[in-house]
Amino acid sequence: MSDPFDLLVIGGGINGAGIARDAAGRGLRVLLCERGDLAEHTSSASTKLIHGGLRYLEQYEFRLVREALAERERLMRLAPHIVWPLRFVLPYDAGLRPAWMLRLGLFLYDHLTRLKTLPGSTSLRLDRDAAGAPLQKRLTRGFAYSDCWVEDSRLVVLNALDAAERGAQIRTRTTVESARRDEGAWTVTLYDSDKRRRESVRARVVVNAAGPWVGETLLRTLSVEARPKVRLVKGSHIVVRRLYEGDQAYILQQPDRRIVFAIPYERDFTLIGTTDVAHEGGPGPVVISAQETRYLCACINRSFERQIGPDDVVWSFSGLRPLYDDDAAANASAVTRDYVLELDTDGPPVLSVFGGKITTYRRLAEHALDRLGPHLPGLKPAWTGTAPLPGGDMDGADFERFLARLVAERPFLPAATARRLARAYGTRLEHLLGDARALSDLGETFGGDLSAREVDYLVRHEWARTPDDILWRRSKLGLRSGRADVARLGRALANPSADPGAQRP
Structure with a gap:
C-alpha cells in the first residue's frame, strides 16, 4: 500500500470539491472520491444564485447573510465567467409582508457588508417601469435589488479541476465502501465502477462531505457512533419557455410566506423555483411531484399576466438539501441554511459537513481546514480568497471585454456560441479551441452547437x-x-x- 493521503474527501459536490481545492493548495496530499459524477445531486439542483439570502434576514441569520454577501463580491472577481450580476424585482403584494418590512430588509441587505460593487436597492413604480409589464396590473409598487447568478455544476467542476492541477487525485465513479481506524490512520476500501476493481488506501484525515448521505456515511461507512444531525429537504424547480422580455429576475412573495424566483434561463427559457418539502425517506435521487409542479405554476399565476400550467413545463429538476437539524425549526423553510462542521477525534479525525450554501462554499472550506489544522502539521495558510478559478483570470474580471476579444480573434464562431463557450470556459477556452479557424475544425456536432472537440475536452479534462x-x-x-x-x-x-x-490539461 502506498504512503497515506493527508486528506480523503468523500463527496464530489460543491463542499467536497471546495475543500479538496483548498487543501491541495495548502500542500496536502488529497484524494477526493465521488461515487457518481461531480455535482450529480444537490449541487446541480440549486436555484443557481450567488446571494446573501434576503429571506434569511427574517430568521435573524445576520452572520450567514453578511458572510454570503462578502462571498458574493469575491466570487464575482474570482470567477467572472460563471458568476455575474442579476437584478431582482420584488413586487409589493398587499396583504403579505408590509412595505416597511421590505424596505428595512433591503436596507440591511445593502449595508451588512462594506464590500459593495453592485447597485443598491431602489423603489419601483411597476405601473410605469418596464419591469412591471409582465406582471398583473394590481401590482403597482415594488423594489429592485442586486444579487448574482452562478453556473452551479460548473463551479463544482472548476474547483475539482483546480484541485487536480494542484496535485489532488479526483476519482469519480468511485465509492468509499468501508473505512476503519487502524494504527493512527484510516484504512479505506474503494470501488471504482469504471474499472470494476477495488483497492485499499490510507488517509490521515477523512472529510465526510457526502451531502444527503452525510449521516449514512458517518454511521455505516465510517462506523462513527453519533446521531446524524441532518434534515433532508427536497427543493424542486421547473423550466418553461421564456415568460417575459428583459434580463431581470423576479422574487415573488407567496401567501404561505415562502418566496419563489422566476429567472431568465439559457436565453429562451425561465427557471422557476424552489419548493421546500420535508423529505421523510432516505437519501437518493428525487423527482418533482405533481403537487410541487402545480404549486410553482400557481406561484407564477398569482403575479404574472401570462398563465402557465404543468403542460408548459419543458424540464424539471429536484435535489435534496442536507440541512443541519437543530430540532428547532417546525417547517422545512425555516431550517437554517448555515453550515455546521462536526469533528470526531476518537482516533484518526473525521470532519462531517452539514448544511451550507453554494454561495459560502469557499469560506466553509477555509473553516474546515482551520478545524483540521491541529491534525495536519505543516498546513500552509489560507489562499483561495484571491486566486481565480480556472478560466477566471480575465483582465479586470471583465467578461464582456474578454468576449469581445474572443469574437475578434475567432470570427467563425456564431455570436451565441461564442458567448456560451466564453461563459463555460473563460480563458481556458484556448485549450478547447486550439488551432481551430473554422467551425468545421471543431468536428461533428451533436445537436445545437456541441462539437466533437468540446466533447473531447470535457472527457479529457473534466471527468465527463x-x-x-x-x-x-x-x-x-x-x-x-x-x-x-x-x-x-x-x-x-x-x-x-x-x-x-x-x-488534467
Whole structure:
C-alpha cells in the first residue's frame, strides 16, 4: 500500500470539491472520491444564485447573510465567467409582508457588508417601469435589488479541476465502501465502477462531505457512533419557455410566506423555483411531484399576466438539501441554511459537513481546514480568497471585454456560441479551441452547437463520461438536444478512441 493521503474527501459536490481545492493548495496530499459524477445531486439542483439570502434576514441569520454577501463580491472577481450580476424585482403584494418590512430588509441587505460593487436597492413604480409589464396590473409598487447568478455544476467542476492541477487525485465513479481506524490512520476500501476493481488506501484525515448521505456515511461507512444531525429537504424547480422580455429576475412573495424566483434561463427559457418539502425517506435521487409542479405554476399565476400550467413545463429538476437539524425549526423553510462542521477525534479525525450554501462554499472550506489544522502539521495558510478559478483570470474580471476579444480573434464562431463557450470556459477556452479557424475544425456536432472537440475536452479534462454529464451538468444543452442527438453522443462517448483516463490539461 502506498504512503497515506493527508486528506480523503468523500463527496464530489460543491463542499467536497471546495475543500479538496483548498487543501491541495495548502500542500496536502488529497484524494477526493465521488461515487457518481461531480455535482450529480444537490449541487446541480440549486436555484443557481450567488446571494446573501434576503429571506434569511427574517430568521435573524445576520452572520450567514453578511458572510454570503462578502462571498458574493469575491466570487464575482474570482470567477467572472460563471458568476455575474442579476437584478431582482420584488413586487409589493398587499396583504403579505408590509412595505416597511421590505424596505428595512433591503436596507440591511445593502449595508451588512462594506464590500459593495453592485447597485443598491431602489423603489419601483411597476405601473410605469418596464419591469412591471409582465406582471398583473394590481401590482403597482415594488423594489429592485442586486444579487448574482452562478453556473452551479460548473463551479463544482472548476474547483475539482483546480484541485487536480494542484496535485489532488479526483476519482469519480468511485465509492468509499468501508473505512476503519487502524494504527493512527484510516484504512479505506474503494470501488471504482469504471474499472470494476477495488483497492485499499490510507488517509490521515477523512472529510465526510457526502451531502444527503452525510449521516449514512458517518454511521455505516465510517462506523462513527453519533446521531446524524441532518434534515433532508427536497427543493424542486421547473423550466418553461421564456415568460417575459428583459434580463431581470423576479422574487415573488407567496401567501404561505415562502418566496419563489422566476429567472431568465439559457436565453429562451425561465427557471422557476424552489419548493421546500420535508423529505421523510432516505437519501437518493428525487423527482418533482405533481403537487410541487402545480404549486410553482400557481406561484407564477398569482403575479404574472401570462398563465402557465404543468403542460408548459419543458424540464424539471429536484435535489435534496442536507440541512443541519437543530430540532428547532417546525417547517422545512425555516431550517437554517448555515453550515455546521462536526469533528470526531476518537482516533484518526473525521470532519462531517452539514448544511451550507453554494454561495459560502469557499469560506466553509477555509473553516474546515482551520478545524483540521491541529491534525495536519505543516498546513500552509489560507489562499483561495484571491486566486481565480480556472478560466477566471480575465483582465479586470471583465467578461464582456474578454468576449469581445474572443469574437475578434475567432470570427467563425456564431455570436451565441461564442458567448456560451466564453461563459463555460473563460480563458481556458484556448485549450478547447486550439488551432481551430473554422467551425468545421471543431468536428461533428451533436445537436445545437456541441462539437466533437468540446466533447473531447470535457472527457479529457473534466471527468465527463455520459451524455447526462455533458448535456445537463457541464452544460444545459439538453434543453436543445433531441433523442437522436443524445444517442449519437452516447455512441461517441463509448468510442474507445476517447481517453476517459486523463484528468488534467
